[in-house]
Amino acid sequence: MLQRIISRSSFLTTTSPSRLLSPVRATARLLTTPTCPRYAAQPIQQYQQQQEQHSQPRPHSCQGDMGSKGHVEPPKTGWKGAIPSQKGGSEEGYILKPPYYWHSDDFEAKYKSSCWCGRVKFEFHGDPITAKHCHCNQCQVLHGAPFQYAAVFHKTSVRLSHQTDPTNLNFFSTHRKEDGHDVPCKIACSHCHSPLLDEGRNMVMAYPSTFNFKDGQIPASFASKGHIFYSEAIVEFDDGVPSKCGRKTA
Numbered sequence: 418m419l420q421r422i423i424s425r426s427s428f429l430t431t432t433s434p435s436r437l438l439s440p441v442r443a444t445a446r447l448l449t450t451p452t453c454p455r456y457a458a459q460p461i462q463q464y465q466q467q468q469e470q471h472s473q474p475r476p477h478s479c480q481g482d483m484g485s486k487g488h489v490e491p492p493k494t495g496w497k498g499a500i501p502s503q504k505g506g507s508e509e510g511y512i513l514k515p516p517y518y519w520h521s522d523d524f525e526a527k528y529k530s531s532c533w534c535g536r537v538k539f540e541f542h543g544d545p546i547t548a549k550h551c552h553c554n555q556c557q558v559l560h561g562a563p564f565q566y567a568a569v570f571h572k573t574s575v576r577l578s579h580q581t582d583p584t585n586l587n588f589f590s591t592h593r594k595e596d597g598h599d600v601p602c603k604i605a606c607s608h609c610h611s612p613l614l615d616e617g618r619n620m621v622m623a624y625p626s627t628f629n630f631k632d633g634q635i636p637a638s639f640a641s642k643g644h645i646f647y648s649e650a651i652v653e654f655d656d657g658v659p660s661k662c663g664r665k666t667a
């Protein structure tokens with residue numbers, strides 16, 4: 418199995434995410450955000466100009482915002498080496514390192530996630546460090562949704578299920594805007610195209626909607642600690658979770 422993985426580690430090409438912005442712009446007519454008064458009742462033309470500015474090339478904002486406030490030591494999952502791809506980019510044999518196909522007896526899978534078709538499954542050791550809602554324009558476009566809901570894990574707390582063929586993975590580099598493993602990058606299933614993870618230099622962002630929670634109930638540890646890039650929001654939230662016009666790190 419390992420030989421097969423190594424020999425096919427240069428795989429994976431699928432169509433990159435669409436950059437259709439018209440649904441986002443159409444929503445602008447309904448947007449009133451008391452938390453961010455500079456967006457309240459503004460002309461649609463002004464909002465469209467601001468969206469064009471947000472869509473200009475820049476590093477994918479959320480992938481640089483994976484950490485939590487203060488330093489949190491990684492749990493002991495059995496990984497002995499340096500954090501893979503910690504300096505960014507890619508490294509030889511990455512598919513056999515966290516957060517992909519690796520094994521340790523110290524790794525205890527507390528949670529599992531899966532893509533829509535079931536071909537790709539990930540396992541997670543322990544609870545997330547934090548969780549957040551990101552409202553940046555890039556997340557809206559990349560996910561085809563009003564916002565991104567993500568839980569943050571140490572990279573060495575994540576692994577690919579041994580039942581998963583890693584050739585079913587698709588990698589997309591958000592800074593190069595093309596397919597390929599180049600950290601920071603997004604990971605999806607190459608068949609059903611479900612987004613599953615964002616791999617950063619030290620952390621991984623996972624999407625709670627892909628987790629198989631017991632009784633379908635989201636644990637308290639996955640509760641969002643804040644809204645970030647709320648100045649770019651296209652829907653309002655009144656959930657008591659901190660938010661602000663701009664960047665907020667939980």
